[in-house]
Amino acid sequence: MAGLSELLIILALNGFAASAIILLFRKTRMVAEVITLFSSIVSLCISLYLLANLGSPYEVFLIPHVSLLADKLSLFFSLVISLVGSAVAIYSIDYMKEAEDFARYYSLLSLFIGAMLNLVLASDLIYLLFNWELVGVCSALLIGYWWGRREARRAGIKALVMTRFGDIGLMIFSAIALYYGATNIPSIFSSHQLFSILLPFAPLLVLAAMGKSAQFPLHTWLPDAMEGPTTVSALLHAATMVKAGVYLMLRFYPMLAMSAWGVALLLAVSLVTLYLASFAGLVSMDIKRVLAFSTLSSLSLMLLAISLGEYYVAILYLFNHALFKALLFLVSGKVEHTFHTRDISKLKGLWSQGLRLETIGFLVGALSAAGLPPLSAGLVKEELFLYMANYFTNIEYYLLSFTIAFLMSLFIMRPFVLSFLGAPIQGVSHQRERTPLMSGVNATLIALTLFAFIPTTLMANYFGASKLSFELELLPLAGVLLGIIVAFTIPKIPVIPSAWLRKIIESSLGLDVAYNKLGETFSSRLSSLASKLNTGKASEGLLGMSVLLILIMIFILVIQP
Amino acid sequence: MMLEAKIALLSIAYTIISYLAYSTAKKERDSLVTVFTAIMAVALGYISLEARGVSGLLGFIGSATLLTSLALGEISKVERRSLFSMFSFYFTASSIMLTATTNAVRMFIYWETIAMLMIGGMVIYKKDESYEAALKYALICIPGSIIGLIGLILAIFSSGTISFPYMLNNSGVLSIMLMAIGFGTEVALFPMYVWLPSLYIGMPPLLLAVEIASILPATTYIVGTIASMNYTVAIVTASLALIGSIVGSLSAMTQNDLRKLLSYSTLSHIGYMLLGLSVGTALARDYSVLHMVAHAIPKASLVAVTFALLSKLGNSGIEGLRKFGNSYKLVIMGSALALLGLPPFLSFWSELYIFLGAFASTLPWKLLALVYFAVILISTGYAFKIIYSYSSEDKGGEYGTDTFAIILLLFFLLSLSLSPFQSYLVTYFLGPL
Numbered sequence: 001m002a003g004l005s006e007l008l009i010i011l012a013l014n015g016f017a018a019s020a021i022i023l024l025f026r027k028t029r030m031v032a033e034v035i036t037l038f039s040s041i042v043s044l045c046i047s048l049y050l051l052a053n054l055g056s057p058y059e060v061f062l063i064p065h066v067s068l069l070a071d072k073l074s075l076f077f078s079l080v081i082s083l084v085g086s087a088v089a090i091y092s093i094d095y096m097k098e099a100e101d102f103a104r105y106y107s108l109l110s111l112f113i114g115a116m117l118n119l120v121l122a123s124d125l126i127y128l129l130f131n132w133e134l135v136g137v138c139s140a141l142l143i144g145y146w147w148g149r150r151e152a153r154r155a156g157i158k159a160l161v162m163t164r165f166g167d168i169g170l171m172i173f174s175a176i177a178l179y180y181g182a183t184n185i186p187s188i189f190s191s192h193q194l195f196s197i198l199l200p201f202a203p204l205l206v207l208a209a210m211g212k213s214a215q216f217p218l219h220t221w222l223p224d225a226m227e228g229p230t231t232v233s234a235l236l237h238a239a240t241m242v243k244a245g246v247y248l249m250l251r252f253y254p255m256l257a258m259s260a261w262g263v264a265l266l267l268a269v270s271l272v273t274l275y276l277a278s279f280a281g282l283v284s285m286d287i288k289r290v291l292a293f294s295t296l297s298s299l300s301l302m303l304l305a306i307s308l309g310e311y312y313v314a315i316l317y318l319f320n321h322a323l324f325k326a327l328l329f330l331v332s333g334k335v336e337h338t339f340h341t342r343d344i345s346k347l348k349g350l351w352s353q354g355l356r357l358e359t360i361g362f363l364v365g366a367l368s369a370a371g372l373p374p375l376s377a378g379l380v381k382e383e384l385f386l387y388m389a390n391y392f393t394n395i396e397y398y399l400l401s402f403t404i405a406f407l408m409s410l411f412i413m414r415p416f417v418l419s420f421l422g423a424p425i426q427g428v429s430h431q432r433e434r435t436p437l438m439s440g441v442n443a444t445l446i447a448l449t450l451f452a453f454i455p456t457t458l459m460a461n462y463f464g465a466s467k468l469s470f471e472l473e474l475l476p477l478a479g480v481l482l483g484i485i486v487a488f489t490i491p492k493i494p495v496i497p498s499a500w501l502r503k504i505i506e507s508s509l510g511l512d513v514a515y516n517k518l519g520e521t522f523s524s525r526l527s528s529l530a531s532k533l534n535t536g537k538a539s540e541g542l543l544g545m546s547v548l549l550i551l552i553m554i555f556i557l558v559i560q561p
Numbered sequence: 562m563m564l565e566a567k568i569a570l571l572s573i574a575y576t577i578i579s580y581l582a583y584s585t586a587k588k589e590r591d592s593l594v595t596v597f598t599a600i601m602a603v604a605l606g607y608i609s610l611e612a613r614g615v616s617g618l619l620g621f622i623g624s625a626t627l628l629t630s631l632a633l634g635e636i637s638k639v640e641r642r643s644l645f646s647m648f649s650f651y652f653t654a655s656s657i658m659l660t661a662t663t664n665a666v667r668m669f670i671y672w673e674t675i676a677m678l679m680i681g682g683m684v685i686y687k688k689d690e691s692y693e694a695a696l697k698y699a700l701i702c703i704p705g706s707i708i709g710l711i712g713l714i715l716a717i718f719s720s721g722t723i724s725f726p727y728m729l730n731n732s733g734v735l736s737i738m739l740m741a742i743g744f745g746t747e748v749a750l751f752p753m754y755v756w757l758p759s760l761y762i763g764m765p766p767l768l769l770a771v772e773i774a775s776i777l778p779a780t781t782y783i784v785g786t787i788a789s790m791n792y793t794v795a796i797v798t799a800s801l802a803l804i805g806s807i808v809g810s811l812s813a814m815t816q817n818d819l820r821k822l823l824s825y826s827t828l829s830h831i832g833y834m835l836l837g838l839s840v841g842t843a844l845a846r847d848y849s850v851l852h853m854v855a856h857a858i859p860k861a862s863l864v865a866v867t868f869a870l871l872s873k874l875g876n877s878g879i880e881g882l883r884k885f886g887n888s889y890k891l892v893i894m895g896s897a898l899a900l901l902g903l904p905p906f907l908s909f910w911s912e913l914y915i916f917l918g919a920f921a922s923t924l925p926w927k928l929l930a931l932v933y934f935a936v937i938l939i940s941t942g943y944a945f946k947i948i949y950s951y952s953s954e955d956k957g958g959e960y961g962t963d964t965f966a967i968i969l970l971l972f973f974l975l976s977l978s979l980s981p982f983q984s985y986l987v988t989y990f991l992g993p994l
Contacts, residue, residue: 023891064984115904129913134904147952157945161938168934175917175930178844523814523942530811531825534755538700544752545705548742552797556735 004050005060008070011046011078012121014039015114019107026103036106037089043082043117051075051462057186059123065183069123072463076315077120077247080322084239085113087441091330092231094435095337105145109235112138116240120247125174125183132170132212132244136163139241143228152227158519162221166211169204170248176201189254202259205252206266213245213299216273220512222296223280226288226342230333233288237295238326246299246318249306257309266307274300274404276508281411283502285344287332290415294369295325297408305384308391312463313384319459320377320452324368327445331361334438335419344415349424359420361442364449366416370409371480373472376452378480381405383469385476398475405476409483417487564612565661568605568620572654575601579650583643594643595635598650602627605653615850616661618990619778622854623653626774626861629972630767633865636964637872639767641685648682649771656779665725668783669713675776676702676747682772683763694763698756705746705753712739729790741788741798748781748835750798751805754828761824766868770861773827778853781831785838785849795839799929802839806832806936813943819867819877822943823860826900829940830856836933837915840926845918847991851983852911858976859896859908863947865969866893873960882950886958888966890951892973897947899976901940906976910983912937 018039025031050070057071089109096105115138119131137160144156177183182194189195209215214222222242226233236242249256249266256262274297281293298321305314335350335358336342351359364375371381385401392400497505507513534540575597582593602624609620627649634642655678659671679702683695715736720728729737742750749757761769788798809828816822830852837849866889867877874881882893895906902912919930979986 063981066981126913130904130909133909137898137903144949147949153945153949153952157941160945161941164938164941168931171913171916171934172920175920178917179921522811522939527811527814527942530808531815533752533808534758534812536697536755536759538697538755541697541701541746541753541755542704544755545701545708545742545746548752548801549708552738552742555793556738 004053004058004070007046007050008060008068008121009062011043011050012068012118013114014042015110015117019111019114022103022107022110026107029097029102032103032106033089033093036092036110037086039110040082040086040089040113043078043113044086047075047079047082051079059186065124065126067123067127067184068118068121069186070121073247073250073315074120076319076459076463077243078117080243080319081113081116081120081239084235084322084326087326087330087445088231088235091234091333091438091441094437095231095333096229105142105229108138108142108145109232112142112235112240116244119244123185125177125185128185129167129170129174132167132208133164135241135244136160136167136212139163139225139232139236142232142236143225145228145232149227151224155221155224155227159221159225161519162218162515163211166208166218169207169209169211173198173201173204173208185251195255199255199258202252202255202262203265205248205256206262206269209245209248209266209303210269211245212248213242213303214273214296215245215269215300215303216276216508217511219273219277219296220508220515223284223289223292223506226286226292230288230329230336233291234326234329234333237292237329238322242295242299243318243322246302246306246314249303250311250314253306253311256306263307266303270300270303270307271400273297274304275407278404278407278411280506280508282407282414283497283505285502286342287335287344287347287415287419288329288342289506290344290411291325291328291332294328294408294412295321298325298369301381301384301404305387308384308387310384310387312460313380313387315463316380316456316460317377317384320368320380320449320456323445323449323452324365324377327361327442327449328365328369330438330442330445331358331365334358334435334442337435337438344418346425347419349422350420352422353424355420357439357442357446361446362416362420364446366412367484368449368452369412370483371405371476372409372484373477374453375449376456377449379453379470380456382472382476385473386469386471389473401473401476402479405479406483406486409480410487411483413484413487414490417490422491563661564608564614564616564620565658565667567608567612568654568657568661571601571604571608572651572658575650575654579643579647583647591642592635595631595646598646599628599631601650602631602653605650605657609657612661613990613992614661615782615991616657618850618986619660619775619782619853620653620657621990622778622857623656623771623775625972625975626857627653627771629861629968630771630865632968633868633965634767636968637767637868639765644685645765645768648678648685648768651678652682652768652771653775656775659779660782663725665713665717665723665728668725669710672709672744672747672780672783673706675780676706679760679764679772679776682765682768683760685765685768688763690759691763694756694759697759701753701756702746705743707743708746709740709743712736712741712743716740729787732790734791734793737787737791737794738797741784741794744780744784744787745798745801748777748784748831749805749828750784750831750835751801751808751828754805754808757828758821758824761820761827761864766820766864766871770864770868773861773864774857777827777831778834778850778857781834781853782838782850785835785846788835788839789841789846795841796925796929799836799839799926802832802835803929803932803936804832805829806933807939810936810939810943813940814946816943817879819863819870819879819882819947822879822946823863823867826940826943827856827860829936830860830900832936833912833915833933836919836929840919840922842918842922844921845915847987848911848914848918850991851987852908852915854979854986855899855906855908855911855976858973859899859906862892862969862973863896863900865972866896869960869965879946879950882947884959885966886961888962888970889960890958892966892969894948894951895973895976897944901944902937905980907980907983908976910980 115134122128140160277296368377606624716732720731813825899906
């Protein structure tokens with residue numbers, strides 16, 4: 001196991017090392033590009049090798065509270081992270097070639113990938129928490145990468161604060177675990193006593209997952225995170241950050257499954273988020289925001305699967321989602337790169353304007369997101385619907401499966417129909433730029449998404465998910481098809497929701513507006529109030545001290561003599 | 562020989578030699594005293610490292626900051642460097658002695674010495690704003706010291722001993738409360754924090770950097786230790802400290818002057834340290850002490866940046882930061898993130914374990930831990946205000962890497978390089994948990 005241990009350490013640390021090296025050689029663009037790419041590919045190769053050669057799970061202890069765990073789940077996640085990370089690293093070479101502050105970008109990107117790898121490899125809760133926070137920091141800094149724009153700055157801070165709000169769950173859980181000396185994750189599951197102690201606190205883990213995986217009511221940061229570079233969005237949505245919450249749920253699945261409160265909370269938030277995101281996606285006019293809402297709904301599906309006890313379905317859907325979401329984002333990135341807009345109303349007839357590969361890519365990605373079999377994502381989604389029937393009453397099941405399938409299919413196909421098909425807007429021209437790496441990555445992702453059923457089947461076998469049937473459920477399938485058909489009729493229906501209505505729906509029935517108001521109140525009113533407290537007069541300090549002393553004397557001598 | 566005695570002897574030797582150098586070498590005295598102070602700083606660091614304990618850890622980081630500050634002062638050729646060096650040394654030495662002593666009377670003497678040094682340090686350059694700051698400090702902290710002294714006398718009489726730890730263990734709530742509140746003025750406990758922003762304006766930045774790494778942690782440690790001796794006092798002190806944290810974090814968000822922003826940020830961090838010390842659990846206490854180090858490094862680095870701002874631009878407006886590129890930029894942004902307690906910096910561990918330690922205690926502490934977490938969230942505002950000062954369309958970066966920046970960067974990197982070894986650091990200096 002010695003060789004494997006060393007490989008595991010390299011897998012964990014090479015992202016951090018790459019980030020530091022890029023900062024040292026910050027002047028040379030090629031060095032930054034090559035190191036990022038090299039680091040991602042090394043991670044990918046090691047993940048594949050370890051996954052193929054994994055016998056029984058094993059741990060590597062480095063220093064107190066810093067240890068790594070190689071098991072099927074951690075290596076599967078590291079494979080997904082490094083696969084998408086490699087694609088993003090290649091794509092970035094073209095996409096970020098104009099960026100002046102490239103060292104900051106590549107360094108943060110490597111750190112982001114490295115932190116996520118360490119998060120999934122951590123076998124100690126404290127180390128997991130460390131990387132959990134580090135992922136949040138990197139994402140906030142990458143979302144705010146174009147910090148000349150106010151929206152980007154706001155989005156970065158919003159992502160950090162909202163996800164950290166959820167982090168309180170993991171922090172409290174860790175506090176309790178630390179108190180009982182139970183921070184080693186495998187030990188928690190191997191000791192009946194520790195497991196029983198921590199079981200009542202499992203809902204706290206759900207709270208943490210709600211923040212990172214952007215679930216109601218902590219979901220409003222994710223659509224705003226679109227202000228970052230598209231490559232960052234692709235990484236954030238497909239492989240890192242938002243997947244951290246799902247990972248946490250999967251890692252603690254045995255505990256979560258035993259917690260009635262935890263399961264109920266997860267079920268409730270995932271369903272609410274699913275519907276809110278689907279409706280918001282239906283009205284949004286920003287192609288990247290639609291994709292963000294699609295991520296929200298996909299994450300909700302994964303969490304729904306976990307809450308229903310379908311551990312393997314969640315894993316398989318996560319893998320498929322990583323592929324098609326990376327594809328959708330990177331295709332959109334190419335579109336934005338070409339037209340310098342993300343507004344669906346300004347993007348028309350992209351197919352006829354020559355963006356053939358992008359149109360095919362978006363179609364494949366959108367059909368996967370919609371859940372159309374025989375695309376692999378569709379088959380896995382059908383599997384989830386199949387199992388849903390066991391947990392809900394007939395009416396509930398029909399209602400849920402049909403509406404979910406219909407809405408998810410309709411809202412992701414809508415931008416495809418509106419932007420890629422039809423005739424282009426007269427007078428709008430664009431300059432086609434040669435971006436072979438971006439196109440190459442997109443073509444590869446199209447192929448991977450189309451043939452994803454091969455790795456999906458392999459993974460199903462690897463995880464021992466023998467009960468996967470890949471049967472089709474009629475009602476959700478009808479929902480998917482109806483969604484696609486309705487989407488094609490949209491250009492012919494002259495019903496356009498008013499801007500006001502769109503804003504309400506897109507902001508999760510005003511929740512985001514309320515958060516923003518609250519944030520503004522905090523940052524302006526409360527802070528100016530706090531600064532007014534100190535006028536700088538020494539007499540006020542003395543007065544404060546006197547009042548305090550009198551109050552304390554009263555307390556000590558009268559109330560508690 | 563005890564640490565306190567070693568530092569006292571070292572201080573006496575330092576005083577004699579530096580006074581001789583100061584009086585005899587008129588022309589070269591600045592450089593001579595600075596070099597001699599640097600040698601003594603190394604000695605302080607070595608003795609602290611050997612002695613371990615809280616005073617050892619604080620002495621170690623204080624010495625490192627002292628050396629950095631001296632180097633920065635020397636390459637910038639600041640005026641009256643000999644005086645600046647002497648004050649810096651005394652700041653560090655008296656802080657170590659304050660935390661090392663077990664004698665209540667000597668503790669009070671060191672406390673007052675520190676107060677006098679603070680006043681002297683502020684008026685080194687005889688500026689109006691410095692005199693005003695010194696006056697404000699004296700007006701609030703001297704009455705505070707008198708109240709603390711009353712508490713101390715009561716405690717000595719009620720316990721019948723001048724052994725500081727024994728005295729604290731056997732004192733009544735009144736004497737402990739008086740000491741905590743009275744001495745609390747020196748650590749800007751809410752609502753007696755009025756003097757703190759003026760200190761940041763009035764004291765020369767490089768001396769302030771030393772203060773942040775020596776006097777601030779030492780006095781906070783004493784107040785926190787006193788408060789932790791009685792449950793009621795601990796709750797009151799921690800609550801006041803956290804109110805100060807909230808006020809500090811919120812006030813920092815509106816500041817456009819880096820020095821004022823940093824002063825309010827310090828107010829906020831004092832709250833974290835006092836919370837951890839007051840809780841009384843070993844975990845929270847040890848990591849509070851570590852937080853003194855974790856906070857001192859980025860804060861002293863940013864204070865040194867204000868020195869660069871003042872000397873190059875003539876003001877410490879936050880918008881001036883973007884004129885500093887390369888290594889400066891790394892220090893500024895990294896320090897802002899470290900102040901927020903984010904990984905991979907040392908402060909992540911200290912802030913985390915303070916939370917964990919407080920949350921693992923009784924219900925009131927759990928509630929205070931949640932307030933503490935909320936304050937950390939609020940502090941995102943001012944930390945990102947510093948970071949986003951670079952977001953202007955004006956690209957800036959006129960001042961690139963120079964010797965000053967390299968020294969500063971090396972010092973700041975301590976925050977990163979010590980981070981993976983935080984548990985060893987705690988175990989080495991404070992013993993196993």
